[in-house]
Amino acid sequence: METNDVLIVAIGTALFAVAFVVLLALRSSLERSGHGRWPWIALSGALLGLVGLVYCRRRQQRMSKVNAQ
Numbered sequence: 001m002e003t004n005d006v007l008i009v010a011i012g013t014a015l016f017a018v019a020f021v022v023l024l025a026l027r028s029s030l031e032r033s034g035h036g037r038w039p040w041i042a043l044s045g046a047l048l049g050l051v052g053l054v055y056c057r058r059r060q061q062r063m064s065k066v067n068a069q
Contacts, residue, residue, distance in 0.1 A: 005056045005059070005060065006053065006056045006057055006060055009049060009052045009053050009056050010049075010053055012045075012049055013045075013046055013049025013050060013052070013053060016042050016043075016045035016046040016049055017042075017046040017049075019042040019045075020039055020042035020043045020045075020046055023038050023039040023042050024039045027039055
């Protein structure tokens, strides 16, 4: 089954980035309820998503070179 991995990872990364912004705006409320780490978890997801995006793009380029030969 062929999928567009770059698009999937990009959407997930964007969702984590949006979650980070929303959670950052609610940080004081989250800290009062004991969930002060949630914004940083979302930021970690966005940053790891960027790493995954670079990996998927490089993998896609290598696969297209192999298929072209």
